[in-house]
Amino acid sequence: MSKIRVIFAGTPDFAVPSLAALLDAGLEVVAVYTQPDRPAGRGQKLQASPVKALAQVHAIPVFQPESLKRDADAAAQLRALDADLMVVVAYGLLLPVAVLEAPRLGCLNVHASLLPRWRGAAPIQRAVLAGDAQSGVCIMGMEAGLDTGPVYHRVETPIGPRETGGSLHDRLATLGASALLTALPGILDGSSLPVPQDDALATYARKLTKEEARINWTQSADAIERQVRAFDPWPVAQTSLDGAVLRVWGAEANERATTSSAPGDVIAADKTGIVVATGRGTLRITRLQLAGKKPMSATDFLNARHLEDKRFG
Numbered sequence: 001m002s003k004i005r006v007i008f009a010g011t012p013d014f015a016v017p018s019l020a021a022l023l024d025a026g027l028e029v030v031a032v033y034t035q036p037d038r039p040a041g042r043g044q045k046l047q048a049s050p051v052k053a054l055a056q057v058h059a060i061p062v063f064q065p066e067s068l069k070r071d072a073d074a075a076a077q078l079r080a081l082d083a084d085l086m087v088v089v090a091y092g093l094l095l096p097v098a099v100l101e102a103p104r105l106g107c108l109n110v111h112a113s114l115l116p117r118w119r120g121a122a123p124i125q126r127a128v129l130a131g132d133a134q135s136g137v138c139i140m141g142m143e144a145g146l147d148t149g150p151v152y153h154r155v156e157t158p159i160g161p162r163e164t165g166g167s168l169h170d171r172l173a174t175l176g177a178s179a180l181l182t183a184l185p186g187i188l189d190g191s192s193l194p195v196p197q198d199d200a201l202a203t204y205a206r207k208l209t210k211e212e213a214r215i216n217w218t219q220s221a222d223a224i225e226r227q228v229r230a231f232d233p234w235p236v237a238q239t240s241l242d243g244a245v246l247r248v249w250g251a252e253a254n255e256r257a258t259t260s261s262a263p264g265d266v267i268a269a270d271k272t273g274i275v276v277a278t279g280r281g282t283l284r285i286t287r288l289q290l291a292g293k294k295p296m297s298a299t300d301f302l303n304a305r306h307l308e309d310k311r312f313g
Contacts, residue, residue: 004188007078007086007103009033010051014169015089017177018110019054022087025181029060031081035092036064069096078102085188088142089176097144105188107142110176112169113205114154115140116197119147120205124172125165127205128230131222135159135168137176139183141194148202150194153183164232208235215239217264217313221253221281236289239264239312246312249295250287257282264313269306273298276312 006027008019011034022029032055040047048056055062065074079102086107088095100107113123114136120126127135136156141149155175159168186192213235215224228237228251236247252273261267261277268275273284289295 004028004084005030005082007031007033007081007083009086009091010089011035011049011092012090013050014173016050016054017173018087018089018180019051021177021181023058030083031061031063033063033091036066067093068099069094075099100142109140109142110180111138111140111147112172112176114138114156115147115151116199116202118203118205121207123205124169125208125230128159128163128165128168129226131226132159135172137172137179139179148197150196152187152192152194153179155179164229166233210235213238215248215313218279221255221278221283224278224283225251225253241310241312245291247289248285249289252284252286253281255281264311266307266310269302271299274307
């Protein structure tokens with residue numbers, strides 16, 4: 001397996017364990033493709049992607065085209081690398097058919113869902129938001145469609161009752177690297193046959209937006225709690241109080257609670273949290289953040305504020 005020439009394409013933290021696993025296994029990674037450096041931080045200085053940073057540590061050539069679909073020279077450069085296989089993990093750029101067909105054995109994708117459920121950009125957060133009992137990773141053969149390729153290998157993992165988008169992201173990143181190494185030998189020697197996806201069961205995980213982070217208190221307490229967990233660490237569920245934006249980092253739902261208060265009304269506020277009426281049940285906020293401040297416990301928040309007769313949102 002070490003004689004295989006591999007191109008790796010990935011950008012964020014999620015892709016780093018998979019690249020590290022290939023290198024640790026002794027595969028010859030001849031090039032890394034990652035998105036161009038982007039402005040980041042308060043100074044808006046250009047910052048390399050996590051994948052680029054790891055590639056540079058290992059002195060692997062790095063290519064950062066703005067597009068492989070519109071840049072014919074960049075696509076030709078990739079084909080000239082004469083790779084046996086291309087492994088793609090959260091790269092973030094569309095790959096044209098000419099690129100998908102360039103490696104001798106095609107392109108593999110490490111996808112963070114149990115395909116065909118949650119094809120698309122945000123499968124981890126959508127699974128938490130929807131209340132799925134399980135998530136996982138799939139090692140998929142890539143084709144022109146969006147995450148429609150046949151699956152060589154899948155690994156399932158339960159989604160815990162307190163799971164956040166961030167915690168599931170980190171677990172699946174590690175799980176994806178392990179699944180990739182498990183699947184590779186059979187893919188490379190042809191003994192592993194991929195299973196086509198059932199398109200009738202497909203769901204789409206659209207990209208997250210800041211707009212959908214705003215809490216709608218007419219929803220059920222369970223739905224809002226899932227929103228809080230799914231959008232941690234980004235874009236973070238938020239509401240408002242007296243015209244100020246509040247980010248909600250921790251909350252506990254109680255759908256069995258009954259109240260005559262309107263959704264968004266504060267019912268109680270003490271050291272255990274801030275209890276808010278919802279469309280069904282109540283939500284106890286345990287951790288929150290004022291604009292320009294660090295996240296704090298509800299207890300600390302209440303030390304300087306009284307919430308009697310207040311309403312969120």
